[in-house]
Amino acid sequence: xxxxxxxxxxxxxxxxxxxxxxxxxxxxPITPQNELPEFMSGAMADLEDGTFIQAESELAAINMxxxxxxxxxxxxxxxxxxxxxLKQEGIxxxxxxxxxxxxxxxxxxxPGLGNIAPSQGDYFQATRGGGHGDYRTIVLxxxxxxxxxxxxxxxxxxxxxxxxxxxxxxDGMMGQMMEPVVxxxxxxxxxxxxxxxxxxxxxxxxxxxxxxxxxNTMEMEEHNWKLARKYEIISREIAAAETYMTEDARFVVIxxxxxxxxxxxxxxxxxxMGLKVGLLRPVTLYPxxxxxxxxxxxSVKDFLVxxxxxxxxxxxxxxSLEGRSTVHFYGRPGGVVSTPDEIAKVISSLYYRQHxxxx
Amino acid sequence: xxxxxFKRPKYMKKAPFHYCPGCGHSIIHRLxxxxxxxxxxxxxxxxxxxxxxxxxxxxxxxxDMGEAxxxxxxxxxxxxxxxxxxxxxxxxxGDGDIAAIGxxxxxxxxxxxxxxxxxxxxxxCYGMTGGQMAPTTLLGQNSTTTPGGxxxxxxxxxxxxxxxxxxxxxxxxxxxxxxxxxxxxxxxKKAITKAFKVQMAGLGFSLIxxxxxxxxxxxxxxxxxxxxxxxxxxxxxxxxxxKDETG
Amino acid sequence: xTTKTKxxxxxxxxxxxxxxxxxxxxxxxxxxxxxxxxxEKGYYPARFTETKDEKDRKCTxxxxxxxxxxxxxxxxxxx
Numbered sequence: 001x002x003x004x005x006x007x008x009x010x011x012x013x014x015x016x017x018x019x020x021x022x023x024x025x026x027x028x029p030i031t032p033q034n035e036l037p038e039f040m041s042g043a044m045a046d047l048e049d050g051t052f053i054q055a056e057s058e059l060a061a062i063n064m065x066x067x068x069x070x071x072x073x074x075x076x077x078x079x080x081x082x083x084x085x086l087k088q089e090g091i092x093x094x095x096x097x098x099x100x101x102x103x104x105x106x107x108x109x110x111p112g113l114g115n116i117a118p119s120q121g122d123y124f125q126a127t128r129g130g131g132h133g134d135y136r137t138i139v140l141x142x143x144x145x146x147x148x149x150x151x152x153x154x155x156x157x158x159x160x161x162x163x164x165x166x167x168x169x170x171d172g173m174m175g176q177m178m179e180p181v182v183x184x185x186x187x188x189x190x191x192x193x194x195x196x197x198x199x200x201x202x203x204x205x206x207x208x209x210x211x212x213x214x215x216n217t218m219e220m221e222e223h224n225w226k227l228a229r230k231y232e233i234i235s236r237e238i239a240a241a242e243t244y245m246t247e248d249a250r251f252v253v254i255x256x257x258x259x260x261x262x263x264x265x266x267x268x269x270x271x272x273m274g275l276k277v278g279l280l281r282p283v284t285l286y287p288x289x290x291x292x293x294x295x296x297x298x299s300v301k302d303f304l305v306x307x308x309x310x311x312x313x314x315x316x317x318x319x320s321l322e323g324r325s326t327v328h329f330y331g332r333p334g335g336v337v338s339t340p341d342e343i344a345k346v347i348s349s350l351y352y353r354q355h356x357x358x359x
Numbered sequence: 360x361x362x363x364x365f366k367r368p369k370y371m372k373k374a375p376f377h378y379c380p381g382c383g384h385s386i387i388h389r390l391x392x393x394x395x396x397x398x399x400x401x402x403x404x405x406x407x408x409x410x411x412x413x414x415x416x417x418x419x420x421x422x423d424m425g426e427a428x429x430x431x432x433x434x435x436x437x438x439x440x441x442x443x444x445x446x447x448x449x450x451x452x453g454d455g456d457i458a459a460i461g462x463x464x465x466x467x468x469x470x471x472x473x474x475x476x477x478x479x480x481x482x483x484c485y486g487m488t489g490g491q492m493a494p495t496t497l498l499g500q501n502s503t504t505t506p507g508g509x510x511x512x513x514x515x516x517x518x519x520x521x522x523x524x525x526x527x528x529x530x531x532x533x534x535x536x537x538x539x540x541x542x543x544x545x546x547x548k549k550a551i552t553k554a555f556k557v558q559m560a561g562l563g564f565s566l567i568x569x570x571x572x573x574x575x576x577x578x579x580x581x582x583x584x585x586x587x588x589x590x591x592x593x594x595x596x597x598x599x600x601x602k603d604e605t606g
Numbered sequence: 607x608t609t610k611t612k613x614x615x616x617x618x619x620x621x622x623x624x625x626x627x628x629x630x631x632x633x634x635x636x637x638x639x640x641x642x643x644x645x646e647k648g649y650y651p652a653r654f655t656e657t658k659d660e661k662d663r664k665c666t667x668x669x670x671x672x673x674x675x676x677x678x679x680x681x682x683x684x685x
Contacts, residue, residue, distance in 0.1 A: 023442070024441065024442060051441040053437070053441070053471075055434070055467075056464070056466075057463055057464075059431065059434070060431070060434040060463065060464050060467065061434075063427065063435045063438070064435070064437050064438035064441075066427075066428075066434075066435050066438060067407075067425065067435035067436060067439040067440075068441065068442045069438070070425040070435075070438070070439055071405075071438065071439045072442065072443075073442045075438070089428055089431075090428065090431075093428050097426070199405050199423040199425050199439065200405070200423070200443055201403035201404065201405060201422075201446050202401070202422050202423050203403065204402070207420065207421045207422045207424065208423045208424075209417050209423075209424050209425075210424070210426065211424075211425070211426035212426060213414055213415075213426060
């Protein structure tokens, strides 16, 4: 089925989740992502085996997901920045107990209550685990409608494959925008690999246990290393980035999500002016596609990190480059959405300042 | 011919309990294991232990167990039960867990009428962390955070969580019992049996609050702790069926 | 007509006993005492005073000691 549909971003996430086998959703209202739980309430009601719960709190929602995941369901919750902070307890428990779940963060301006405009202020929180303890969360950063579908499908797959929480890091702009998308075919739940760890009653087998309390320090250390080894595997297997016009580029913009989309427009304009500019867009923020960036530093000596915050992914870019190239930064926090023209201006001023026009 | 008339129940592993001498938790564990065995539901019961002394309950029950973050037992149990409605799901929680940090989760699970059973162990203190004031600490009771005893003006009064839950529309069966005497232990077992039966019949939310001795933190001998439940704790938390809408 | 009263017997697992003495407090015939020797954990476990072959055994196997034992340290036999 590759019929193109015109759909709102939040609906794309919801419909794809259902097609990817999500049968449990719990969430709490918060702007700018309410269209997603609203969609899920209807979609789950249409399914014989679907459950939607409007939870009393973000904490309750993530813990319901924790329970549904223990019971073997593909489960999801969603929220926006302040709500995601509240969910961190449960996300840490999911990571510790090695349970799959998908969490959608439709980022808004912050800190605190901030505002409800699109922002990328939660990069650190998302990519560094977010909750307490030594863990990471897989973070996927869609930039357009089709990718909302593709990455939502992947999110469920990765969550099950690695038994770990996966976050889809979107923003209000993506959630609201209507775009043509091709949705994946619905999966057959019965064909998914069995989960031999699920709690479904000890029928004909000894009782199973899912927990995160490990009082013995040596065992806890081993568990920490086990998780770390898993993150290494994840880093090797799924790190992804898109490159755009980078073949002959002397200057590369690094941006993700909505910022990358705006940057692309800026790059097109800069190209029209004859500047050799390209875009590198991390699609996975954790694992960060550091190898692609490092390799690019052989030919590119100037990078511009553009984020809708005051500089968070900037750290990861610098860590990836290990001082090999110059890193510039342009940020618009607070929910301000730049224009492609604005980015083109930033690009060209840096381009000329660095004398990149000279061969 | 001699017969065994009392032995370890089937779903209780032969592991020594880590609880302090005279602690009520393990009596309650055993009663639950007996009920699970008698009702023949051991192979379809999923338990949710809390944070607190009873977190290690999973070391003792020989059934499926999934640990909840502090206070979130009812929410987690909700998730399990909604996915597996034909299984029996219980959450086991202490007073701090259920009546302080997890109040919201508990009230709303009850109000939605989640078809789960909650075992609420009230020992009027935070046991594992060393005897701090719990929401259920009695007025005048000493704790490590209420010097001179709990004072209503300074610390607030004990909370009647079970009574609060009873006014939710989804709660079907709520009873307060104790495990400080043979008679009360037998009544507690009956109450747990009834709560599980409520769930098996799909009637809705059931909760048994159990007054339980914590001799270590009360700084009493185990036998005195049981007496103190009779003489003092029951003045604040009287034993009774608080709500019964089983018809 | 003589009514034959059934005899009972308990076995206390002294390794599991933590010396709360709930059993002593409920035994109607006061057949449980505190042991003079401590167990591995350092508790002085409860000790049942009757032996199997004893005449005129008083234990009825009422099981109250086992019902209140927090450590499932008591098994009860009757008959």
